[in-house]
Amino acid sequence: MPFSSPLPSPMALNKPPPSPSIFKKRSSSALGGPIPSSAASYLTALSQADARARNANGSPTSTPALSLSSSVTSSSEDTVLHDYADNDSNANGLLLPARPPTSEQVFTTVHTEFGHCANEEYRTTSQHPPGTPLPPHVEQDPPYYILLSTYISYLILICLGHVRDFVGKRLSPASYRHLMPRNGYAPLNSDFDSFYTRRLKTRMDECFSQPVTGVAGRTILLLDRISPDYNHTQIFTGTRTRALNISSYNYLGFAQARGGCADAVEESIKRYGISSLGSRLEGGSTDLHTISEALVANFVGMEDALISSMGFATNSTIIPALVGKGSLVISDELNHASIRFGTRISGSHVRMFKHNNMKSLENLLKEVISQGQPKTHRPWKKILVIVEGLYSMEGTLVNLPAILELKKKYKFYLFVDEAHSIGALGPHGRGVADYFGVNPRSIDILMGTFTKSFGAAGGYVSGSKALIDRLRVYGHSGPYAEAMTPSVLTQVVASMASIMGIALPPEMASSSKLAIEQEYHHPGPAPPSSLPSWLSLPPNLASGAEGSSRLRRLAFNSRYLHNGLIKLGFITYGHPSSPIVPLLLFNPGKMNMFHRLMKDRQTPIIVVVVAYPATPLVTSRVRFCVSAAHTKEDIDTVLKACDEVGDVLDLKHGLPKRQRWTVEEIMKRAVELGTMA
Amino acid sequence: MNATSTTLEPVFAFLESTLSTAQTTFDKLPGSAVVLRYVKSSHRNDPGRTVLELILFAFAVWTLLQSRTRADRNGKHFIQFSEKEIDELIDEWIPEPLAQPLTSTEQSDLASMPIIAGPNGPKPKLVSTGKTAVNLASFNFTGLAGNEHIKQRAVETLRKYGLGSCGPPGFYGTLDVHMDLENDIADFLGTEACILYSQGFSTVSSVIPAFCKRGDIIVADRAVNFAIQKGIQISRSTVRWFDHNDLNSLEEVLIGVEKERKRRRGPVTRRFIITEGIFQKDGVMVDLPKLIELKYKYKYRLILDETYSFGAVGRTGRGLTELYNVPAEKVDILLGSCAVGLASCGGFCAGSRVVIDHQRINGPSFVFSASMPALLAVSASEGINILRSTPSIFETLQENIRTARAVLDKLDCITIPSHPASPVIHVNVRASHPAAPPMSPSASTGSGSSKHQHSNPQSIVSSKDKSQLTPAEYEGEERLLQEVIEECLGQGVIVTRAKGLKGQEVVEPRPSIRLALTSALTKKETEKAVGVLKAALVKVLGKRR
Structure with a gap:
């Protein structure tokens, strides 16, 4: 564990290789062949190769322009690419598709935003095999030495932090002044409260809050930064690096600056302006809100829906309107912070059950219903069970069929937070209910966000008409929070309509009577009457062909990456269908290393590493967010990188060695991996 | 006796071998001798401490094994039920509906919410009438909307x-x-x-x-x-x-x-x-x-x-x-x-x-x-x-505010607590007896200082504020204001009531009409729009007297 060493973080500096002495103790016996023997030498070799590659490409502009013109529709897109591709060459393999398009393939997307992938084999359907129970999620344990070294790492970090605080307070009191009481003011943040942030998180600040620019699509442009003082300040070097983006919540690849949805948004800015100017109940409602809400309700298969301008606020302002004193909220222990925030504000009683554990839920239900409210033993007014469709840190799916079974017996209300699952799961992209083939109306409240699959922002809550009307009046957002802006609404409408597809308008010849209302059948295409009249989507989006191709690409990519990592020998969590693929790192020091090793490759890959307090202390992890925008080759790149980095950092503790596949074999058998359950 | 010892023999042998392997592995561990010596000497010197340490250790293990989600089954309020009783209780339990349907007034309020067709701004088009109206409800102080x-x-x-x-x-x-x-x-x-x-x-x-x-x-x-x-x-x-x-x-x-x-x-x-x-x-x-x-x-x-x-x-x-x-x-x-x-x-x-x-x-x-x-x-x-x-934006805005206040301040039937420079203007219905002192909070600050009553700082409800409306009065004022709003809307001016969360607010604010002025309207337009509101207020509130 190089990073737990007592020396100040070598990671804080950008290019110079860390002193090899820190890494000397790492045994190199486990690694064979061409792989460098230590992380340090690996890093050096990488940065050298990188520099060489950059120098070799003196004039990078000519080739990309030539071949791109065949793959994008209009010439304006080329110029845009050049705008920020100034010092980009295709040396990192990100600008151009691995396989140049043939004359009959026409791609309408920019490859850096949404990858070109024409091979119909790399597609699968996201669907739970009907009639089978959801296999229980088994969390694989690492070998004991990993656990032990993880604990020791934290121990060292904590001891060292306290020593540094002790010495620092005496030697340089000025830098601790904001943590000490001063002039009769208590510190805003005590040294104890901020210990974790100062002494542990600061060491890996390189991995967090990396500023970026451009579209958070298949690739992203990083604004390079260095820290001369161990992450206390970050200085921008002024250069940019294009990296493969496997971190943004861009499941269906709708984060695009070009294409039908962006065109629609541009049109809406011209038509509607920027803001809705006010809250929904006080003069901020437009016809676009009404249209979007009806479309969202159709999309999820509910009677009505309410849109809120921020995802976090959807939970934190809606839950208090549902439950209050005398009600009980039963919440999964891994539920998102916004749900906890909302339940705490609501004033209702809260109990938690073990993550996705139906036995634990049932026992809890038996207990709370039989005991009633604490002390008084009065029966609960109502019980609301809140679960997430897809858990953002674990990649686990809620066991919806089992919960619905329990719901029948225990008469609780069910709230499913589909922040990550809407759009990302199900054969029609309609979330967990669609994935399990369950009638969405058997769930009381479906909540979700537009940030993830739709490339927009904000959230919605949907349910019966009576419920939603009540939430319009009693949800905190209604009178007080600003309404969603027209541009965001348009992105929602356009992306949602492309997933659903737009039904062909009925024969114009038939009398107006027939033409007025085209019925919506869940989960079918959107009737044209349910969309703004000015919205015109290009044919491939309007027909739903691209939407369904995106859904199938996402499903394939998710399974391929997940199964590939397992076959490589990593410990991963979650369901194979989940676009969130967590890979377990355990040691805190490895987080920084993993992040840096992935970023400094010839094809830079940016990853999200998460640790305590977002996860339990020992199970630090890297979280990949797969997108439909990724091509099979991109996933190959990630797998290759993980394979090499995994060897260097000793991360492969999953499958026994005999059952592992080589990365070449995995790439060759991708279709098999991507389509197996 | 003999028989038992023979049957137990393999067990003993196994135990002995395990013990000896444990012993040798322990000996092999670096520093084990030091630990052993330390434990022995501490036990010899102070046997009580060993007992204490063992208890502490056991307690630590016990704490660690406690599940976070476990119920307080040993609490004095916990009642033991048999499985059958639990099932009966579950069968008997009838939860309240998740959401009470809205009352008819709430429903009509929701239906009367103005919905704008197309861009929102100083003069948007309304879905309900299809006509443009002057907007005194949306927040667009600086007129940046539509820029x-x-x-x-x-x-x-x-x-x-x-x-x-x-x-x-x-x-x-x-x-x-x-x-x-x-x-x-x-x-x-x-x-x-x-x-x-x-x-x-x-x-x-x-x-x-x-x-x-x-x-x-x-x-x-x-x-x-x-x-x-x-x-x-x-x-x-x-x-x-x-x-x-x-x-x-x-x-x-x-x-x-x-x-x-x-x-x-x-x-x-x-x-x-x-x-x-x-x-x-x-x-x-x-x-x-x-x-x-x-x-x-x-x-x-x-x-x-x-x-x-x-x-x-x-x-x-x-x-x-x-x-x-x-x-x-x-x-x-x-x-x-x-x-x-x-x-x-x-x-x-x-x-x-x-x-x-x-x-x-x-x-x-x-x-x-x-x-x-x-x-x-x-x-x-x-x-x-x-x-x-462009500082002129704020000159226009202030002028519009002055204009609006000049029109509204003369009215007897309302009180305006808002600051004269505030572009957010709240209009309250004046309490029905003209003799009663104005109840608005700002007025009370001026008069309150001379003879101070102490409000309890631990409660959000002020003891000074005796103007708490009864629910019926509250409802009545709301209706009146809503009538004013409908009246204005008919004349092509959008105004809104200050909406709140009934039942969730700790202190219900007095019902009011909230205006938000904007620099995007000219002085004339503002004057005219506020004039419409004035006429509506006079018409509706005057009727009441």
């Missing part, structure tokens, strides 16, 4: 960044345009730093719990807005309330808190004064210089919510700090909204670098929510540029 330059910049941004940022700020959701906007706002206000939130409403309820923890002291105005109330609630700090916009009452409370602390000889805790610049509930403006003086005198930090004053007052719209010529640095935590002030979206918090950086890790709705779409950030930045360069 062609901003639209053009937004489209350029869209073409470079797409729409959504697809990630929280911590994980590749921080765009350069977000940092630019943060710098722009900090620079505009004159603070060290600034942090962006993606919704104005959620900003303050996230900022408060980021700083105020259990045991800290919050002294807040009784009429703070709902978001602040929720922030205070979730912070779990000790709260003391002072009378609405009454700084004498604030000082009393501050003295009281100090006394209490001295009596208890407690350590210095974090102390905050929380109030609003222009109050959302009635448009009253706080006396900032006096407030700053008090905060320094009693060593409090000030959290000032400028949602309705940023982009509304001051020569270039910098808010209360500009209006009173107080450096913004003196306000420790200054909050504002880009949605209200800059006709974009989101909120911000400005302050010192320490204050801002703290929120980047501890502000729940900053950490756990996706960052604002790039084009909205750029729109807000452009809005600031426009405000900087």
Whole structure:
């Protein structure tokens, strides 16, 4: 564990290789062949190769322009690419598709935003095999030495932090002044409260809050930064690096600056302006809100829906309107912070059950219903069970069929937070209910966000008409929070309509009577009457062909990456269908290393590493967010990188060695991996 | 005897071999001898300590094995039931419906909510009538809505960044345009730093719990807005309330808190004064210089919510700090909204670098929510540029406010608690007996100081405020105002009631019509629109007498 060493973080500096002495103790016996023997030498070799590659490409502009013109529709897109591709060459393999398009393939997307992938084999359907129970999620344990070294790492970090605080307070009191009481003011943040942030998180600040620019699509442009003082300040070097983006919540690849949805948004800015100017109940409602809400309700298969301008606020302002004193909220222990925030504000009683554990839920239900409210033993007014469709840190799916079974017996209300699952799961992209083939109306409240699959922002809550009307009046957002802006609404409408597809308008010849209302059948295409009249989507989006191709690409990519990592020998969590693929790192020091090793490759890959307090202390992890925008080759790149980095950092503790596949074999058998359950 | 010993023999042999292997492995461990010697000597010297240590060890194991979600089955309130009884209880239990359907008045209120067709602005088109109307309801103080330059910049941004940022700020959701906007706002206000939130409403309820923890002291105005109330609630700090916009009452409370602390000889805790610049509930403006003086005198930090004053007052719209010529640095935590002030979206918090950086890790709705779409950030930045360069916007706005007040102030049937410079104007129905003193909170601040009654600072409900309406009166006033609104709408003027959350507010504010004036209308247009409101008020309220 190089990073737990007592020396100040070598990671804080950008290019110079860390002193090899820190890494000397790492045994190199486990690694064979061409792989460098230590992380340090690996890093050096990488940065050298990188520099060489950059120098070799003196004039990078000519080739990309030539071949791109065949793959994008209009010439304006080329110029845009050049705008920020100034010092980009295709040396990192990100600008151009691995396989140049043939004359009959026409791609309408920019490859850096949404990858070109024409091979119909790399597609699968996201669907739970009907009639089978959801296999229980088994969390694989690492070998004991990993656990032990993880604990020791934290121990060292904590001891060292306290020593540094002790010495620092005496030697340089000025830098601790904001943590000490001063002039009769208590510190805003005590040294104890901020210990974790100062002494542990600061060491890996390189991995967090990396500023970026451009579209958070298949690739992203990083604004390079260095820290001369161990992450206390970050200085921008002024250069940019294009990296493969496997971190943004861009499941269906709708984060695009070009294409039908962006065109629609541009049109809406011209038509509607920027803001809705006010809250929904006080003069901020437009016809676009009404249209979007009806479309969202159709999309999820509910009677009505309410849109809120921020995802976090959807939970934190809606839950208090549902439950209050005398009600009980039963919440999964891994539920998102916004749900906890909302339940705490609501004033209702809260109990938690073990993550996705139906036995634990049932026992809890038996207990709370039989005991009633604490002390008084009065029966609960109502019980609301809140679960997430897809858990953002674990990649686990809620066991919806089992919960619905329990719901029948225990008469609780069910709230499913589909922040990550809407759009990302199900054969029609309609979330967990669609994935399990369950009638969405058997769930009381479906909540979700537009940030993830739709490339927009904000959230919605949907349910019966009576419920939603009540939430319009009693949800905190209604009178007080600003309404969603027209541009965001348009992105929602356009992306949602492309997933659903737009039904062909009925024969114009038939009398107006027939033409007025085209019925919506869940989960079918959107009737044209349910969309703004000015919205015109290009044919491939309007027909739903691209939407369904995106859904199938996402499903394939998710399974391929997940199964590939397992076959490589990593410990991963979650369901194979989940676009969130967590890979377990355990040691805190490895987080920084993993992040840096992935970023400094010839094809830079940016990853999200998460640790305590977002996860339990020992199970630090890297979280990949797969997108439909990724091509099979991109996933190959990630797998290759993980394979090499995994060897260097000793991360492969999953499958026994005999059952592992080589990365070449995995790439060759991708279709098999991507389509197996 | 013999038989048992023979049958047990393999067991003994096994035990012995295990023990000896354990022994040898233990011996082989480096430093095992030292540990053994230490344990032996400590046991010899002090056998009681060994017992104690064993108990401690057992306790630690027991604690570790306790499940977090386990029920308090041993509590004295727990009743043991048999399985059958539990099943019966489950069968018997009938939950309340998840949501009561709306009452008919609520339904008609919801139906009467104006919906705008096309762009919202000073003169939008209504869905219900299909006609344009003058808008005195939406927040567009500076008339930035519909600005062609901003639209053009937004489209350029869209073409470079797409729409959504697809990630929280911590994980590749921080765009350069977000940092630019943060710098722009900090620079505009004159603070060290600034942090962006993606919704104005959620900003303050996230900022408060980021700083105020259990045991800290919050002294807040009784009429703070709902978001602040929720922030205070979730912070779990000790709260003391002072009378609405009454700084004498604030000082009393501050003295009281100090006394209490001295009596208890407690350590210095974090102390905050929380109030609003222009109050959302009635448009009253706080006396900032006096407030700053008090905060320094009693060593409090000030959290000032400028949602309705940023982009509304001051020569270039910098808010209360500009209006009173107080450096913004003196306000420790200054909050504002880009949605209200800059006709974009989101909120911000400005302050010192320490204050801002703290929120980047501890502000729940900053950490756990996706960052604002790039084009909205750029729109807000452009809005600031426009405000900087065109002070005439605020001259027009102030003139419109003066015009509106000149029309409304003459009316007998209403009271207006709002500050004369506030673009948010609340119109209350005057209490039915003309002899009764005006009940509006601002009026009470003036008269209250001469003969002070002490309100209980621990309760948000003021003992001074005897004007609490009965539900019937409340309903009646609401109906009247709604009638006024319908009347105005018929005449082509959109106004709105100040909507609240009935039943969830700690103190129900008096029903009012809330106007939001804008510089996008000319003086004439404003005069005419407010004239329509005046006529409607006279017609509806006059009928009542």
